[in-house]
Amino acid sequence: MNVAQTTPSIRPVIEFTDVRKNLAGRQILDSLTFDVRQGETFVIIGYSGTGKSVTLRHLVGLMQPDAGSIRVDGEEITTMTPNELEVMRRKFGVLFQSGALIAWLNLFDNVELPLVEHSRVSKKRRAEIVREKLELVNLWNDREKFPSEISGGMRKRAGLARAIALDPRIVLYDEPTSGLDPVIANEIGKLINALRDRLKMTQVVVTHDMESAYDIADRIGMFYQGRMIQVGTPDEIRTSAIPEVQHFISGGKRGAVSKRSVTAILSGRPPGMQSLREEPVAAPQAPTPASPAIEGSNP
Amino acid sequence: MALKLPLVSAVKGAGYTLVLLLEALGMIGHWWRRRAAILTQMHVIGTQSVPITSFFMLLVGMVFALQTGIEFARFGQTNLVALVIVSAMVRELGPWMTAFVLIARVGSSMAAEIGTMKVSEEIDALEVMSVNPVSYVIVPRLAGYLIMGPALTILGTVVGIAGGALVARVQLGVTLDDFLRFAERGAEPLDIYWGLLKAFVFSMLAAAVACSNGMRATAGAVGVGRASRNTVVIALTLTVFFNYLLTSFYRMAKSFIAGLS
Known part of the structure; x- marks a missing residue:
């Protein structure tokens, strides 16, 4: 195990400790241990269908582990009540694999949805925020379109705009570049970097696209057989002896x-x-x- | 084990459906906040079902009048058609025939829609945005169904009786005056309320089954298809079953009350 040295001054935002999960007789997570530091982009790589997405789902409380501890900002989330989970989830924005936009809302309304549901800001202020987020992902001109009318890449960008609508501190990405052509995949990568550099967000990205992993990662964790077999910088991974x-x-x-x-x-x-x-x-x-x-x- | 599994999953499914229904009913306080979505659902479930419900019930009324009319004519009692039509429509055919139409037209698509949201992670997305999916997705649909189910039942019953009256007039030679005179004796107010209660129960069953099957959908397009199919099969079965229970209970209660006086 070649876990990169943890500098004590950098506080981990997310800590997985010995997390186990068995699904339908398969040990998906097996003593999964890793941490994600404040302000970094942590990329989880690994074979398809082995449990990377399951890891993300544990992180936002959509799934509960069989054993082990998951901490966010030092708070144990596995024992949280639904109300506490709801508060905890405000720290997160999640970009799902297909964007997961609500089909009957146009892009503007989709991005506005979390604002309508959660913030007590005025309609005018909401419109400003939606504009700011949609401009960030370059979709303001398409705001009237519905999810079924746009391409997969646009859906992901819109999903990202919605994920950051409430200015979360942590953003999770499930396969942000899968199904996209290399140019658009690269644009998503640039967006991810922009969020880290400009907005100082902590990000966790699950992917099997190595090219984008090298582009965006501060650290990469290789997920294999339910655990992290190596965590390191992109260079350390590239030259890995494992x-x-x-x-x-x-x-x-x-x-x-x-x-x-x-x-x-x-x-x-x-x-x-x-x-x-x-x-x-x-x-x-x-x-x-x-x-x-x-x-x-x-x- | 192989024998047990379907039973286990059926019990689990029923349990989930019941919990979901109770949770959604408990959110009656959310109706005001979700009013726009409820209105949309009322339109989708109700307004858009008016043509098919009317056409369906009109023909049910017509064929029912024709069949009973032929028998009554043998005894020279064609006027009784009105009585039979009205009592059957108000107590039985109106509520459950309308329920059938709605299950086929609304229940199946509701399950498919929610199922698609589930498999495309939209439900998960709502949850991580701390938007309660039950409040956001289920409550408007349940509310729309609970309001429009009984409303369409009233429409269907009236149209069905009208269809019966039409056949009685044209094919059986019963004048409208005679029809109305006998129709009055077909149902008392309590029958009408009971019919509406049935419609309400059937609407609740169908909406709960549709939403629950949608929310439990897995495995992509196949799962969505399965959710839709299961909804139709289960909702129809429950409807005829509960209809029998409710009718039996009503008759028992009525004869009990008659015994008291």
């Missing part, structure tokens, strides 16, 4: 994962609880490349 990390970031061209998890990945089943270095098929410097090993291990 075969599973190399395997993931190189798109399977380098490194390797254990036999059983290769089978699990290829068969679409996320790996279970087995220990990481069990039955290594190929070391990173081994003469045999990883791909024959993968084929060989797949019955």
